Amino acid sequence: MSGCVFGDFWVSAGLAGIWLIRIVCLKDRSILIWAIVTSLVFGCWFVFQRDQRRLQTLPEMSNTTVKLQVQPDDVLVGPDSVQLKGRLPTGQQVTGQYYAAEGERPAPQWQIKRASTLTVAGDVMQFEPATNVNEFDYGAYQRQNGVLNRVKIAQLLAVTPATGGHVWQRWLNACHTLRARLIIETKKLPPLLALYVQGLFLGYRADNFYDNLAAVTDLGLIHLFSISGFHVVWLTAVMAFVLKRLRCSQAAVNVIILLSLPSYFVLAGAAPSLLRAILVSMLALGASLMHWKVTPLTLWGLSLMLALLWYPALLMQLGGQLSYALAFALIFVEGRSTLMKTVLLNMVSLPFVLYHVYQWHVWSLMANLLILPVFSWLIFPVTLIGGLLGLKFPVVAQLCTHLLGWFTQGLDTIAHFPGMITFGKPHIVLVVLLVGLTLVLLTRHRQRTVIIALAVTYAASFLMIHYPVKGEVTFFDIGQGDSFMIREPYGKQITMIDTGGDVFFGGHQVKKRSRALRLNINYMQSMGIHRIDALCLSHQDADHVGFVGDVLKTMAVKRLYIPWGMAANPQFMQRIRPNLNQTQLISVRAGQTIPGTHLKVVHPFTPGLGGNEDSMVLTGQYGGLQFMFTGDLGQDGEKKIIAHYPQLRTDVLKLGHHGSKTSSAPEFIQALQPKVGIISAGRHNRYGHPNQETLATLAQQHVPYFNTQTNGMIRYRFRAHHPGYWETVMKEDAT
Incomplete structure (x- = not known):
């Protein structure tokens, strides 16, 4: 239903038809009724959200004055520019860009430390569309996340602290203020340690993140720096361990973690891909407190529905697709060896990666297999210790930096091995077929037939892309x-x-x-x-x-x-x-x-x-x-x-x-x-x-x-x- 409204209509409609046939074949009237009612509710919600975004998109306006309500962690001040995200008084989310005069730096007033209202002069503009085939459509991406316009800021006129508002708003402001302070403080750490601390725990990526950690992208390990279920499980396990050592009961541990997760969601950047992990953990903890038995598949489904209420176009983005596809697959690979789990999860993610990234490194499978345990038992603890103690004890920061440096060099070495395959972008129908066949493979039925079908589909897709008529x-x-x-x-x-x-005329070169x-x-x-x-x-x-x-x-x-x-x-x-x-x-x-x-x-x-x-x-x-x-x-x-x-x-x-x-x-x-x-x-x-x-x-x-x-x-x-x-x-x- 989400795809019919926000994505490829015909492919999504076909999948909805297959799903409906499956429901009918169950021959259970109550399930059929619930499925139809739920689909109608969500379909109406998606259409309403799409129409609201169209209505709330502002026309382009030049030389106008606007007020932007912004959080301190949403204002990124560079050497000669400012990038921000905020809300207009009417509620629309917008991005803003400001460039200082040549040879000057942005005024100190841009460095806000709490939620504020910025009065700026500039131009309200719409996002430009992608103008090349397969170019990343930044405007569509922003609209999917509810950001409808951009403001080209010419001048900052005034900065006023935001009013407290209701309890929810005060809590939200406090979380954003804390995140902004943590980002500023972690920048004082050694550069490599700062990249790891900010990426793994705060959901913040500096401008030089991909320059210094290019191997992370080449080897398909970027998911380790996209805060998700892996991070949440690790952090909640650490919290539970500490609380139990403080002699807290299991119920108290569950309550404390349950109440902490929404705050961490904001502190970690509130990425759509993180929402699933937070919702699953909260639902599981709530069910435990109520002594309800809930299956992993039920938790997955409930988290998906709740996430789509918040981010209706979540599944149109690579992060959302991988998050829910891999979480779904994890349910069916329990009990298998670590090697087989890694192979199957890589097979589930591969069609999505090829459709969005077009390349795959043959060493990524080995890298995931070897590096996931290293992340759990070494990189996470080292990064956390370095982040907590590094500023007070520089020796600890240097030691952690050396360990992370050796790890990064190892990744670079693996990434430089030959094996990067430029596969190309497979047709979306073939992507759906590949995902479906891989999920069938998880059921352990007719595995030989499914493996042959997968091999043939991948080969046919590769030949169609590389040898076009x-x-x-x-x-x-x-x-x-x-x-x-x-x-x-x-x-x-x-x-x-x-x-x-690029041609520059003495102006600003944005990195x-x-x-x-x-x-x-x-x-x-x-x-x-x-x-x-x-x-x-x-x-x-x-x-x-x-x-x-x-x-x-x-x-x-x-x-x-x-x-x-x-x-x-x-x-x-x-x-x-x-x-x-x-x-x-x-x-x-x-x-x-x-x-x-x-x-x-x-x-x-x-x-x-x-x-x-x-x-x-x-x-x-x-x-x-x-x-x-x-x-x-x-x-x-x-x-x-x-x-x-x-x-x-x-x-x-x-x-x-x-x-x-x-x-x-x-x-x-x-x-x-x-x-x-x-x-x-x-x-x-x-x-x-x-x-x-x-x-x-x-x-x-x-x-x-x-x-x-x-x-x-x-x-x-x-x-x-x-x-x-x-x-x-x-x-x-x-x-």
Whole structure:
């Protein structure tokens, strides 16, 4: 029911139909009635919540003043920026971003120590949609969690302490205030110890978390740092042990833990994935106090229903899916060996991981098997002791840091073993089938048949992703820059032209995950691509080659092509040399071809250092259309091309320099006679790309065009020796 409203309707409706058939087959009228009534209640609740969110989403407003009720642990003050989450007086949740003037730091007033009301001036904006295929939709994620708008803050006008309110609000404020203080205090610990303490017990991840603990993600161990059932069971066991040593009765122990769990839920960051563990523990403790016998499956089901009342879209997120899928599977693996438990739980999680992350490390199974006991008996105690005593006794902090450092180095060593498999994103129907077959495997019925079916399904999914019948020419929406990919049918040849890159104008560079890893590399991995046969860089500008380091580190690049003379540019060579490894560097000039592809080089004619005028220009035929990629070549270079190649024609022209008036000379467009133009430019870019003169030239020559600003990612998909068709993420047609 939740999926029908918040996710994929047809898949969810199909699962609901299967579930209903199962209920009918039980031939128990009371169960059928209860199931229908419950479904109707939850269905109405989900629709109501969806409609409320639509109604409460504010229209965009510029230069307005708003009041934000914020908690101190929801305000993250950086060197030159502030990120926060708060509520408007009307109850809507919003995020806020503030950037200090260049060379300045945020004012001390941002460092609030208790619940406060911030009066700010700025713009109320809606979240931008994902504009590339398989790009993480941050706006949808925030809306699923009830955050409906964002505020671009220009100025902090006033800070006033929040009023006490009712008992519930005072308790909530106290928990948030304590969490904020704990985060501040733990930052004084040695950096590595601080990362572990904050991640394992406070649900807080610093900006450098993934840089320092990259192996945790690569080996599929991030769940150990996502506070959930594993942490709650460990902490409640420690509390019970201490309370019993203080001679508390079992009933008193249960009551104290039961009353403490809601506070810990807030102290640990109140993540949706943590809610299940808290609810299960509270329900189990309540049942014990009432002397009720409740089965684990009943606890699981009750916790799911209560969680969906609080977070209706919980199961649309990877954290919620893994939390409930693994908890469900744990019920059925009791009594099996540790090895078999680990294998089965990894098999349950694998379809979800592949659907959202696209990769899997073959060593993750061994890592989970070996490291879970280490976490229970070493890492948790060491981290807790270091967090509690580290500030008062620096020697203890240093000792704990050394132990955690050895552990982290061990993870890094394992993560660097070969074995990372780029599987790609399987179709959601196959994901459902894989999950269903794995759950059947837990029942121990017809195991041989189920294992064969699983193997066949995984193999079929892998082959469909890695050897697609259709090829594609893809123009990524990389912002202000260029990045394109050509994939021939059946994955025979992968060519990438430019990588995109960040361009800064003396403003603020926010530390976050590389856009390449979130956009073009992410898309390629989702399509099962782990190698690039030919990486062609048009010239040295950062908006074209800025992400080349990420591409070279992430992908197995066979050959790197650059325009004639750019190898003599020391600045460019310094950028790529550390990551070349086994990649062959090749310079090309007009008249040459890119081996293994259909691409021919038609510029440059003379060597250069990689300026706009030295841009590599490529042309080639795919899916019955002739494509041309022009980099940032100016009008003088365009005229040289048509002078050297007077018979040259093209069907699809990637306009030079993002549609600038310095490119796309009228005689160049007239000579090439393109049928479609492609403009790759960033939204609201400071250059005003595309220029109106260029658009007028296209109009005069009757050339329709796609623009990544309005169309998002653009794909031309085709079969071998057949014409293809155009697709855009944002559904506007070519202008």
